[in-house]
Amino acid sequence: xxxxxxLKKGTWTSxxxxxxxxxxxxxxxxxxxxxxxxxxxxxxxxSCRLRWMNYLRPDIRRGNxxxxxxxxxxxxxxxxxxxxxxxxxxxxxxxxxxxKNYWNTRLKKRPVISKKNNSVSASETSSxxxxxxxxxxxxxxxxxxxxxxxxxxFAYTTxxxxxxxxxxxxxxxxxxxxxxFVSSESYWGIQSFLEQPLMTQGFDCEAMWHYQHYYDPLDDxxxxxxxx
DNA sequence: AATCAATGCAACCGCTTCTTT
DNA sequence: AAAAGAAGCGGTTGCATTGAT
Numbered sequence: 001x002x003x004x005x006x007l008k009k010g011t012w013t014s015x016x017x018x019x020x021x022x023x024x025x026x027x028x029x030x031x032x033x034x035x036x037x038x039x040x041x042x043x044x045x046x047s048c049r050l051r052w053m054n055y056l057r058p059d060i061r062r063g064n065x066x067x068x069x070x071x072x073x074x075x076x077x078x079x080x081x082x083x084x085x086x087x088x089x090x091x092x093x094x095x096x097x098x099x100k101n102y103w104n105t106r107l108k109k110r111p112v113i114s115k116k117n118n119s120v121s122a123s124e125t126s127s128x129x130x131x132x133x134x135x136x137x138x139x140x141x142x143x144x145x146x147x148x149x150x151x152x153x154f155a156y157t158t159x160x161x162x163x164x165x166x167x168x169x170x171x172x173x174x175x176x177x178x179x180x181f182v183s184s185e186s187y188w189g190i191q192s193f194l195e196q197p198l199m200t201q202g203f204d205c206e207a208m209w210h211y212q213h214y215y216d217p218l219d220d221x222x223x224x225x226x227x228x
Numbered sequence: 229a230a231t232c233a234a235t236g237c238a239a240c241c242g243c244t245t246c247t248t249t
Numbered sequence: 250a251a252a253a254g255a256a257g258c259g260g261t262t263g264c265a266t267t268g269a270t
Binding site: 032049083 | 258
Binding site: 050055 | 235
């Protein structure tokens with residue numbers, strides 16, 4: 001009987017993140033079960049998919065949930081039950097796993113939800129809702145610059161639109177400028193991977209590289225100008 | 229400063245659903 | 250229509266971090 005190749009489990013390292021992101025950005029998603037070996041990862045396809053979907057995708061917003069998001073979750077959970085993917089579909093930049101975790105660790109524990117204005121009373125939320133200066137209101141949830149923070153030193157920024165087409169957007173000035181940067185070290189880490197010979201054929205590799213940057217010599221950073 | 233408990237979240241597991249042949 | 254494989258989903262676990270003593 002053929003021995004199963006060793007498959008790593010547990011927390012992802014920055015190197016693994018880098019490999020997966022670079023691979024997906026170059027080749028796209030074609031088959032999660034086959035991808036890991038081409039990407040040089042000793043992970044199951046399932047693990048790769050989960051990592052990408054829940055953490056590495058560029059269109060994910062991380063950090064504190066806004067009051068509006070929180071109220072949406074509460075409302076939809078009441079309406080749909082624990083159908084986290086359905087709830088996540090209404091909050092396009094949040095993952096089902098994030099929403100599930102948020103519900104299980106915070107919202108579920110709340111004893112009383114006020115029906116008045118469909119909101120939670122101040123006494124119940126004062127300790128749990130933190131204002132986030134980068135939060136967008138619900139009308140601008142889409143098409144805002146998204147950021148993925150990987151384990152140091154790898155990070156990149158991009159824009160995302162629900163249709164899958166990249167388009168110019170305004171930089172949210174309320175967010176710190178650092179969110180527009182990726183260090184030169186990280187940039188070259190990605191670039192060197194991308195310059196390696198192709199390992200598979202038949203994919204539109206160039207089309208995958210939407211993520212463009214320019215170098216700012218003053219800060220020694222590669223800046224994402226928010227793609228065309 | 230050290231230890232323990234509580235908390236939050238990333239990741240795994242097993243099952244279901246969808247797609248392809 | 251059936252079978253097989255891939256992808257998606259939700260429940261759960263385990264570890265890292267934080268706070269309390």
